[in-house]
Amino acid sequence: MPYLDPASVQLTIPTGFTAPDLSFKYFLVTGTGKYFKNVQYAPDVNLGLLRIAPDGETAEVLWGFSDGGKFTSELPAHLMSHVSRLSVDPENRVVMHCHPANLLAMTYVHPLDERAFTRTLWQMCTECVIVFPDGVNVLPWMLCGTNEIGLATAEKMRTARLVVWAQHGIYGAGKDLDETFGLIETAEKAAEIYMKIAHLPILQTITDEEMHLLEGRFGVKAREGYLD
Numbered sequence: 580m581p582y583l584d585p586a587s588v589q590l591t592i593p594t595g596f597t598a599p600d601l602s603f604k605y606f607l608v609t610g611t612g613k614y615f616k617n618v619q620y621a622p623d624v625n626l627g628l629l630r631i632a633p634d635g636e637t638a639e640v641l642w643g644f645s646d647g648g649k650f651t652s653e654l655p656a657h658l659m660s661h662v663s664r665l666s667v668d669p670e671n672r673v674v675m676h677c678h679p680a681n682l683l684a685m686t687y688v689h690p691l692d693e694r695a696f697t698r699t700l701w702q703m704c705t706e707c708v709i710v711f712p713d714g715v716n717v718l719p720w721m722l723c724g725t726n727e728i729g730l731a732t733a734e735k736m737r738t739a740r741l742v743v744w745a746q747h748g749i750y751g752a753g754k755d756l757d758e759t760f761g762l763i764e765t766a767e768k769a770a771e772i773y774m775k776i777a778h779l780p781i782l783q784t785i786t787d788e789e790m791h792l793l794e795g796r797f798g799v800k801a802r803e804g805y806l807d
């Protein structure tokens with residue numbers, strides 16, 4: 580039995596940008612001003628199911644936002660990132676944004692150079708180079724909720740599944756919610772370790788030689804030029 584009548588559009592909202600690649604695609608998105616923790620208690624209030632109209636610039640709301648709400652202000656960054664990730668991997672169906680405390684803290688005290696930032700995270704925890712061999716891309720502080728940060732995030736999403744927004748948060752992409760949450764959690768744990776040890780004398784770390792051993796054992800390839 581179908582859960583939804585795809586012909587029954589509750590309302591249409593302009594997205595404010597054009598993404599013809601997403602026409603006819605469905606997206607389950609959180610509402611603006613909503614908290615992820617409340618989704619489990621009231622999914623129809625905190626989520627909305629959208630379909631992008633044939634014009635590529637109108638969201639058709641099919642379900643949800645039942646208190647009269649609207650989609651997240653970060654919809655441009657989400658949808659533009661979907662375009663990027665789907666062009667790289669058609670299985671990347673999830674784009675998640677959140678504000679993990681230790682990754683944020685790291686953007687105050689660590690250089691934002693992407694290679695350096697990635698290498699530090701890889702060195703904090705053995706699993707990191709295996710879980711995100713493409714590394715982490717980083718944007719400097721930008722005004723959020725705009726098409727500009729959406730375009731910049733989408734560009735960064737072409738080469739990595741993780742994009743840090745300095746002093747704000749992170750975007751992660753993956754094939755399902757579980758994998759994407761795990762991806763962000765792994766980077767966040769590495770950042771937590773960094774914040775615990777960055778001010779202490781470092782006596783040893785995971786060497787590049789050891790990273791290459793991990794590549795061989797787990798069949799991953801670290802981003803070109805990121806290991807010596």
Ligand SMILES: [Zn+2]
Nearest residue numbers: 676677747748
């Ligand atoms: Zn945010």
